[in-house]
Amino acid sequence: MPGVQDRVALVTGAAQGIGAAIAARLAADGAKVGVLDLQQEAAQAVADEITAAGGTAIGLGADVSKRDQVQAAVDTLVGEYGGLHILINNAGVLRDNLLFKMTDDDWTMVMEVHLRGAFLCSQIAQKHMVEAKYGRIVCMSSTSALGNRGQSNYSTAKAGLQGLAKTLAIELGPFGVTSNAIAPGFIETAMTKATAERTGTTIEAMREAVAAAVPVRRGGVPDDIANTVAFFAGEESGYVTGQVIYVDGGRGLL
Structure with a gap:
């Protein structure tokens, strides 16, 4: 099956956690991958x-909220591999706080990275996809899009990414470009570990609490998200667009 073989992918926020797992999975499936993060x-x-494991990848440094830096990164990737067919808008930050404690900077930082970043990357990438009459865009949302205490900024941004993904599906569909979103639940990463510690618990306790609360009786890992990305990114998924998949172990069923 064609999958992502010989396609060129850009994964933002890919230096660790979910982004790194996505980059590794796409490369293992045959894509040439641009691994983009704030720190090159x-x-x-x-x-x-990825290269040591037999894949093809290049590291790129950019602040996704800065148009000139995103443009330079995309230009480098296209110059290296000859195109851009898959974009994974994964870059994100946390600035959690209750509404009455949240600062302007807390709000703005989250909006700039999640929403402006996804907008800029999508706008710049789509030019290459439209020219090729082929593209796959995946925006990383969250179950927090449904609302979560202490995350008015993050929840708003993640809900916005779902709206962006659906709008891109409408606008870009006639040019062979699909756009979808993934909304992870609890995924064990360095970021969730830091969240656990900041809230006075441990990642182990958080994992056990999640496992007890979801039908599959376990927490999520980055590969769970990478598997879903691989589906959306594949050539065979060209009739699937404008969708949001919640990858949360079935928590939304309860």
Whole structure:
């Protein structure tokens, strides 16, 4: 099956966690991958791991909220591999706080990285996809899009990404470009570990609590999200667009 073989992919926020797992999965499936993160050195380290495993990847440094930096990264990727067919809008930050404690900077930082970043990357990437009459865009949302205490900024941004994904599906569909969103639940990463510690618990306790609350009786791992990305990114998924998949172990059923 064609899948992502010989396609060129850009994964933002890919120096660790979910982004790194997505980059590794796409490369293992045959894509040439641009590993993009704020710190180019960290992105290159992931790219080097992919290359050592037999894949093809390049590390790219950019602040996704800065148009000139995104444009430069895309230009480098296209110059290296000859195109851009798959975009995974994964870059994100947390600035959690209750509404009455949240600062303007807390709100703005989350909006800039999640929403402006996804807008800029999508706008710049779509030019190459439309020219090729082929493209796959995946926006990383969250179950927090449904609302979550202490995350008015993050929840709003993640809900916005679902709206962006659906709108891109409408606008870009006639040009062979699909656009979908994935909404992870609890996924064990360095970010969730830091959240656990900040809230006075441990990642182990958080994992056990989640496992007890979902039908599949376990927490999620980055590969669970990478598997879903692989489905959306594949050539065979060209009739699937404008969708949001909640990858949360079935928590939404309860």
